[in-house]
Amino acid sequence: MADVSIRKVFKRYDSVEAVRGIDLEIKDHEFVVLVGPSGCGKSTTLRMIAGLEEITAGEIAIDDIVVNDVPPKDRDIAMVFQNYALYPHMTVAENMSFGLRLKRFPKPEIKARVDEAARILDITELLDRKPKALSGGQRQRVAMGRAIVRHPKVFLFDEPLSNLDAKLRVQMRTEIKRVHQKVKTTTVYVTHDQVEAMTLADRVVVMNHGVIEQVGPPNELYHAPLTKFVAGFIGSPAMNFIPCKLEDAGDGLRVRLTGDYAFPVPQARVARYRPHLASPNLLFGVRPEHVAESRPHAEPGIHPFEVGLDVTEPMGMETLVYFKVNGAEVCGRVSPTAGAADNARMRLAIDMNNMHLIDDATGMVL
Amino acid sequence: MTSVTVDKAGPTRATPKYGSIKRDRAWALRWSFVFLTLFAFAFLIPPIYMFITSLKTSAEISAAKNPWWVFNPTLGNYIDLLAAPQYLIFFKNSAIVSVSVVVITMLIAIPAAFALSRMRFWGSATLATGVFLTYLIPETLLFLPLFKMFAVFNELTGIQLLNRWWVLLVVYPTLTVPFATWIMIGYFASIPKELDEAAIIDGASWMQTLVRVFVPVALPGIIAATIFAFTVSWAQFLYPLAFTTSIDQLVLPVGIITTLIKGDVFNWGQIMTGALLGAAPPLIIYAFLMDYYIAGLTAGSTKG
Numbered sequence: 001m002a003d004v005s006i007r008k009v010f011k012r013y014d015s016v017e018a019v020r021g022i023d024l025e026i027k028d029h030e031f032v033v034l035v036g037p038s039g040c041g042k043s044t045t046l047r048m049i050a051g052l053e054e055i056t057a058g059e060i061a062i063d064d065i066v067v068n069d070v071p072p073k074d075r076d077i078a079m080v081f082q083n084y085a086l087y088p089h090m091t092v093a094e095n096m097s098f099g100l101r102l103k104r105f106p107k108p109e110i111k112a113r114v115d116e117a118a119r120i121l122d123i124t125e126l127l128d129r130k131p132k133a134l135s136g137g138q139r140q141r142v143a144m145g146r147a148i149v150r151h152p153k154v155f156l157f158d159e160p161l162s163n164l165d166a167k168l169r170v171q172m173r174t175e176i177k178r179v180h181q182k183v184k185t186t187t188v189y190v191t192h193d194q195v196e197a198m199t200l201a202d203r204v205v206v207m208n209h210g211v212i213e214q215v216g217p218p219n220e221l222y223h224a225p226l227t228k229f230v231a232g233f234i235g236s237p238a239m240n241f242i243p244c245k246l247e248d249a250g251d252g253l254r255v256r257l258t259g260d261y262a263f264p265v266p267q268a269r270v271a272r273y274r275p276h277l278a279s280p281n282l283l284f285g286v287r288p289e290h291v292a293e294s295r296p297h298a299e300p301g302i303h304p305f306e307v308g309l310d311v312t313e314p315m316g317m318e319t320l321v322y323f324k325v326n327g328a329e330v331c332g333r334v335s336p337t338a339g340a341a342d343n344a345r346m347r348l349a350i351d352m353n354n355m356h357l358i359d360d361a362t363g364m365v366l
Numbered sequence: 367m368t369s370v371t372v373d374k375a376g377p378t379r380a381t382p383k384y385g386s387i388k389r390d391r392a393w394a395l396r397w398s399f400v401f402l403t404l405f406a407f408a409f410l411i412p413p414i415y416m417f418i419t420s421l422k423t424s425a426e427i428s429a430a431k432n433p434w435w436v437f438n439p440t441l442g443n444y445i446d447l448l449a450a451p452q453y454l455i456f457f458k459n460s461a462i463v464s465v466s467v468v469v470i471t472m473l474i475a476i477p478a479a480f481a482l483s484r485m486r487f488w489g490s491a492t493l494a495t496g497v498f499l500t501y502l503i504p505e506t507l508l509f510l511p512l513f514k515m516f517a518v519f520n521e522l523t524g525i526q527l528l529n530r531w532w533v534l535l536v537v538y539p540t541l542t543v544p545f546a547t548w549i550m551i552g553y554f555a556s557i558p559k560e561l562d563e564a565a566i567i568d569g570a571s572w573m574q575t576l577v578r579v580f581v582p583v584a585l586p587g588i589i590a591a592t593i594f595a596f597t598v599s600w601a602q603f604l605y606p607l608a609f610t611t612s613i614d615q616l617v618l619p620v621g622i623i624t625t626l627i628k629g630d631v632f633n634w635g636q637i638m639t640g641a642l643l644g645a646a647p648p649l650i651i652y653a654f655l656m657d658y659y660i661a662g663l664t665a666g667s668t669k670g
Contacts, residue, residue, distance in 0.1 A: 073569035085560035089582040098578075100566035146568070180583055 002063035002186055003028050004049060009058035011044050018044040020210035021058065024190060032181055033189045035197035035234070036207035043158055045207070046190045049073050050156050063153055068121035078147035079156040082163055084139040086131040093127040096145045107119040112353060117148040120182055137168045144176070152342065161196065173199060185343050194234050198222070206230045228283065228363045231356060237320065241358065242328040246277050250317040253277070255355070256285050258326045263303045263352050271356055276366055285356035285365070288320065292330030293340075294349040301353040312340045413642070420444070420639040427634050443639040453640060456621030460644070463534045464599040471534060471542040471595040476588065478543070479550035480576050484562060491640055494551055501544035509608045512537060516609070531615045537605050542598050546591035553587025554580070589655050597648050619645045625650055
């Protein structure tokens with residue numbers, strides 16, 4: 001088990017720059033998830049840690065040893081692939097023990113390790129089967145087993161759940177978390193699914209266009225995003241962005257969305273926002289759960305307003321309502337008993353304590 | 367969908383003319399049978415004719431009676447041929463040459479195809495195309511320069527390559543290696559890249575990856591290439607005709623022609639018998655490996 005350090009790492013393919021100077025320190029035992037849209041450089045980063053891609057510039061160190069020029073087999077890492085990549089001509093046990101057999105481990109040791117991993121993953125009864133006789137979830141377990149038996153310094157997961165159906169994906173997500181709690185190996189996990197990132201990670205690394213946008217624990221990313229990209233990427237349904245103006249209102253500030261809609265900024269943020277009073281490209285950001293039905297006796301900072309709904313989507317435990325403000329589509333989450341209906345007018349309330357103000361020119365959250 | 371019909375017909379709605387899936391299918395089936403029968407007929411007539419002729423005596427063959435019927439069946443041709451030591455020598459030479467060429471071809475083509483399909487290096491794509499282009503050069507164009515090369519080699523080193531059966535081990539791979547490499551590049555490309563990456567991460571060297579993971583997985587493609595190499599070697603005519611002359615150095619196709627045609631006397635019965643027996647080994651190999659062969663040639667077509 002080990003730390004992983006990524007220092008000023010670049011990856012250039014002929015004309016494309018896939019990774020553009022990223023820095024990341026991964027601590028021992030930590031579960032770090034790299035998340036971002038396709039083409040953001042997350043998989044390339046993982047493959048550089050694995051040694052499957054050469055590093056154009058910068059350095060990667062595992063356990064304080066720079067591994068830029070170390071071949072994958074000597075890096076002591078294990079990797080789980082999206083399509084499992086099981087050896088189709090070998091049984092489950094042979095698949096799991098392949099790496100150990102190449103390193104000429106003694107037979108009893110190999111058997112003990114395979115049995116232990118099979119027990120952790122609950123696949124003991126599958127050990128004699130060939131991969132083609134396994135379901136998708138079972139194959140994924142075997143792929144993880146192949147990683148576990150090696151007792152590597154670092155686990156690398158490359159979108160391991162993307163090939164599974166929705167229900168199995170949720171199950172295997174829990175399984176991966178459970179396995180990590182047992183074996184505690186430093187893990188780098190790549191996914192494009194922000195829910196997977198939020199649920200699994202000790203720390204989430206959000207990447208976009210080859211750079212790291214933000215690194216932090218899941219809740220920090222959700223509640224205190226640093227950039228518009230992170231604010232919009234983390235959370236589902238995504239955060240609403242509405243063009244707005246900041247107005248002076250005596251000793252406070254007001255966010256004006258349209259002629260009709262203007263809401264006071266909470267006092268705690270006035271000092272922070274005041275320098276941006278004249279900024280032309282401001283966006284008001286608010287998550288759907290902070291646009292809810294209006295209730296009597298609202299707490300301070302929650303302001304009622306009335307809109308004409310366009311569409312409603314009942315989800316069971318809540319209803320999503322969609323309407324337009326200042327040309328932007330806005331999503332709110334209301335109680336299913338609040339009486340939301342398509343094309344109806346409804347009284348909603350906005351929680352300004354959870355607002356974000358974004359400078360659209362720089363993409364930074366203010 | 368029907369709105370077009372309605373527009374054309376105006377207020378009175380015409381009954382649209384529907385096709386029938388069942389009828390289409392029946393016609394497709396009839397046509398396939400017609401053509402399959404034609405093809406089967408065209409391809410089977412020559413071997414059947416050969417078989418009929420092989421059961422006749424020379425006298426009956428030249429008697430110009432009904433060529434499709436055997437009036438006095440005899441196994442004389444078979445007995446004579448198999449009792450003649452030279453025919454067995456031809457057979458042995460062919461077998462040794464073909465098997466050796468297959469082994470040599472695979473030893474070169476498998477690593478070549480692996481390298482060209484997996485290790486991205488400078489010029490690898492151009493090289494892959496180049497390999498295929500060399501296959502397109504016909505042997506009729508190559509045998510003269512090759513002959514000259516062997517002659518010059520003899521002058522320089524004193525080593526005689528001409529009129530030795532084993533020179534074919536050098537010559538045939540110029541035909542089999544490029545094509546075998548080309549089929550296998552195609553097949554290897556259909557194997558997910560993650561498979562060898564997993565092996566590399568598991569600690570395998572390139573050689574171990576090739577031998578312990580890649581070859582077993584790519585077996586259908588390798589078998590297809592093997593069958594091809596064997597068939598080409600077994601049926602090769604021009605090169606052995608040019609490079610070997612002594613009776614004990616000949617392979618089967620050339621041997622039959624040289625020994626059974628004496629001047630303008632054609633020993634048809636034995637020629638047909640020899641050719642039929644000679645066609646047997648590839649036929650047997652095809653029969654056993656047909657499924658693999660097809661899987662190899664259609665690689666990638668069904669991968670999602």
